[in-house]
Amino acid sequence: MKQYNVGIIGATGMVGQRFSLLLDKHPWFNVVCVAASPRSAGKKLKDAVAGKWKLKDPLPEAIGELTVLDATADIEKIAGMVDFVFCAVDMKKDEIKALEERYAKAECPVVSNNSAHRHTDDVPMVIPEINPEHIEIIEAQRKRLGTKRGFIAVKSNCSLQSYVPALAPLHSKYKVTKALACTYQAISGAGKTFESWPEILDNVIPYIGGEEEKSEKEPMKIWGHIEGDKIVDAVEPNITAQCLRVPVSDGHTAAVFVSFENKPSKEEILEEWKNFSGVPQELDLPSAPKQFLNYFTEDDRPQAKLDRELEGGMAISIGRLREDTQYDYKFVCLSHNTLRGAAGGAVLLAELLAAKGYFD
Numbered sequence: 001m002k003q004y005n006v007g008i009i010g011a012t013g014m015v016g017q018r019f020s021l022l023l024d025k026h027p028w029f030n031v032v033c034v035a036a037s038p039r040s041a042g043k044k045l046k047d048a049v050a051g052k053w054k055l056k057d058p059l060p061e062a063i064g065e066l067t068v069l070d071a072t073a074d075i076e077k078i079a080g081m082v083d084f085v086f087c088a089v090d091m092k093k094d095e096i097k098a099l100e101e102r103y104a105k106a107e108c109p110v111v112s113n114n115s116a117h118r119h120t121d122d123v124p125m126v127i128p129e130i131n132p133e134h135i136e137i138i139e140a141q142r143k144r145l146g147t148k149r150g151f152i153a154v155k156s157n158c159s160l161q162s163y164v165p166a167l168a169p170l171h172s173k174y175k176v177t178k179a180l181a182c183t184y185q186a187i188s189g190a191g192k193t194f195e196s197w198p199e200i201l202d203n204v205i206p207y208i209g210g211e212e213e214k215s216e217k218e219p220m221k222i223w224g225h226i227e228g229d230k231i232v233d234a235v236e237p238n239i240t241a242q243c244l245r246v247p248v249s250d251g252h253t254a255a256v257f258v259s260f261e262n263k264p265s266k267e268e269i270l271e272e273w274k275n276f277s278g279v280p281q282e283l284d285l286p287s288a289p290k291q292f293l294n295y296f297t298e299d300d301r302p303q304a305k306l307d308r309e310l311e312g313g314m315a316i317s318i319g320r321l322r323e324d325t326q327y328d329y330k331f332v333c334l335s336h337n338t339l340r341g342a343a344g345g346a347v348l349l350a351e352l353l354a355a356k357g358y359f360d
């Protein structure tokens with residue numbers, strides 16, 4: 001496989017730190033540049049993250065030696081160094097929109113973790129196992145931007161990365177009419193650790209700004225279809241969500257209730273989950289889990305602490321499937337929010353784009 005030079009925009013942040021670990025020794029992608037705000041620019045990455053490194057594993061040595069560039073002032077320079085960039089920055093939404101478009105227009109493709117472009121009509125928002133065909137909209141986006149190579153592709157919010165995969169094969173075959181999801185979200189999703197957020201210990205916070213809207217609306221784009229030069233959102237299934245912050249370091253859990261147009265048996269649901277695999281598995285992409293959806297028969301699984309790292313944090317864990325009195329079924333599911341839900345999901349999307357020739 002061809003090798004690609006990549007940059008990490010927002011390399012000093014929580015998601016950026018995950019990118020450094022995931023891309024160190026990646027078989028296709030080599031990190032040649034890192035960028036962040038003017039506060040970090042000019043320092044070696046290892047010095048810029050000193051005192052704010054949030055992960056268990058240390059910063060890879062070679063990446064730590066790179067000098068941090070200014071994500072805005074150095075766009076042309078970065079575009080000249082890399083084949084594409086990963087982007088995860090904490091800026092205002094309109095600033096991120098403009099920043100990502102400037103990279104794309106500098107002929108530097110952007111694989112983004114940010115929410116700014118998730119509802120731009122011709123920007124694909126992809127979970128690679130579920131809607132890989134949406135990357136075909138990139139040609140229309142390039143026409144609008146006037147670029148030959150440059151484009152933006154995004155991944156969806158971390159909150160829905162357990163229940164949308166679990167519902168996807170069931171929706172294809174039995175048509176989900178409505179679903180209710182209550183999420184129990186880890187503190188790393190807010191860029192926090194127990195050290196930086198001691199108030200979360202012995203506590204549950206019943207509000208995560210903007211999260212419920214994202215959890216209800218983004219699945220509609222993922223289940224949408226390409227029509228001309230845009231992705232048209234699906235109108236079903238109807239999803240309602242409540243999102244809570246809980247004292248867990250990593251791993252978002254969701255309690256899900258679901259009804260179908262054609263109600264399957266429990267055995268049929270378990271069979272769909274067992275047999276589901278997508279383009280990443282067919283193409284054997286480096287970050288693709290071998291078994292995407294994993295059902296646990298034990299009553300007390302999945303658990304965030306025990307199961308979030310399954311297949312490098314890229315697999316989805318499901319359990320407790322049973323009939324419900326008001327919906328057809330209920331179950332519980334779990335995904336790692338900074339791996340499958342953030343940096344890992346973006347790396348898998350980039351692998352799909354590379355395999356399909358979008359960075360050539």
Ligand SMILES: NC(=O)c1ccc[n+]([C@@H]2O[C@H](COP(=O)([O-])OP(=O)(O)OC[C@H]3O[C@@H](n4cnc5c(N)ncnc54)[C@H](OP(=O)(O)O)[C@@H]3O)[C@@H](O)[C@H]2O)c1
Pocket residue numbers: 009010011012013014015016035036037038039040041071072088089090091113114115157158188189190191337338341342
């Ligand atoms: N944490 C998650 O689980 C998660 C999941 C999915 C998506 N996301 C999204 O990913 C993005 C980053 O999240 P995070 O948790 O990694 O945030 P974070 O830890 O606060 O890191 C933010 C990054 O943005 C950089 N930055 C801030 N202001 C900037 C500016 N004016 N110009 C250039 N760079 C700037 C920071 O650089 P300095 O260090 O120099 O300030 C840092 O590298 C957000 O859009 C977030 O919504 C996060």
